[in-house]
Amino acid sequence: MIRVELPAHLRALAHVEGEVRLDVERQATQRAVLDALEARYPVLRGTIRDHVTQERRPYVRFFACQQDLSHEQPDAPLPDAVAAGTEPFLVVGAMAGG
């Protein structure tokens, strides 16, 4: 079970409160987690990753375990603590609001 924390705007879009908990059957990577997230909440397609390129949107960042994972490869394994569900995978809107 993977824990995902979404920013407020995306929680509102998906009609969720608090963390999202996802069962990811394959190895826990950014791509696997986001695939599972978008499968459960199709409204989030295109809001975190580009529809066509599947690249992270420029003002979205991924944090976990006090690390910035935004620039990791999408198929790189996530930290063990995220895969084990002891730490959340954070989807964060970049601090660009002034």
Add this chain to the structure above:
Amino acid sequence: MSSVRVLVGTRKGAFVLTSDGKREHWDVNGPHFGGWEIYHLKGSPADPNRLYASQSGGWFGQLIQVSNDAGKTWEPAGNEFAYDGVPGAHQWYDGTPHPWEFKRVWHLEPSLTDPDTVYAGVEDAALFRTNDAGRTWQELSGLRGHGSGPHWQPGAGGLCLHTILLDPGDPKRIFIAISAAGAFRTDDGGTTWRPINRGLKSESIPDPNAEVGHCVHRIALHASRPNVLFMQKHWDVMRSDDAGDSWHEVSGNLPSDFGFPIDVHAHEPETIYVVPIKSDSEHYPPDGKLRVYRSRTGGNEWEALTKGLPQQDCYVNVLRDAMAVDSLDSCGVYFGTSGGQVYASADAGDTWGPIVQNLPPVCSVEVQTLP
């Protein structure tokens, strides 16, 4: 009794303003989608309770929202706007090639007859259509494929397709406008397009009389005479009497012929409205006076409409999609400002008053006249 619903898109959400036919007392509902930019929302002429909204933001991109109950509740629709084929390149601000990249939906134009069909004008400029109430969108790629695309360049707001006019007398004829490419027309339902910019003159492009490259800010028509088009260009107010085949200037005695919106009275096809702005580098009204100008002669002869509008120390802007008219008798005229005011006139512009004064900056204003 008739009523009016004003749909307002702002930098931080959407608002729905309603009044009875007297248009004296207003209910303000919103914000919907608080914190998101709502470039435009518009109702279906075929089903006034069906509304479409363009919701976007720098962080999380583009969404399309649909309401079937006049804006009380909304559901997200499809948000994938994929260019047809290899997108290619347009000009960047410095004239170098720049790849076509989808950024946002500027304008949604519902079909006149089918509530599930909507056209979307997007940045980077292209026209999309849905036939399933927004679930899926397909590009009408004959527009970008017309051949002049590599010569299109962005205006200050981006390379945006911002105006879509559906000809009420000919379902295969559509007019669109792009900043900064110009106006285009299709006569076959969107398969093929041609530029309709003959007569436009723009000093800020290498050839002032070029076929494309003009920064058209807005075009408007009256449903009873769809061959007569009015245009607010970057500079110059223009008129065409032949469906855009040729244009001539009708700026006349305006204090400035720079501006963004232009609209036509609901019952008088020769009565048009603009909001003069001092210049392209200042983006506020001349002399600090917010004045709508009305011509009852289809241009050239203009009168200032000032009663109820601020006539000193006013430095707001009115964007291209932020003016609309209702079809009551007498015609109501509405516009929103970058200062968050929405002004209304229930007497065709003779007198004005604010409906609301402290919204976020207004991107768009649309009006529905309800039975």
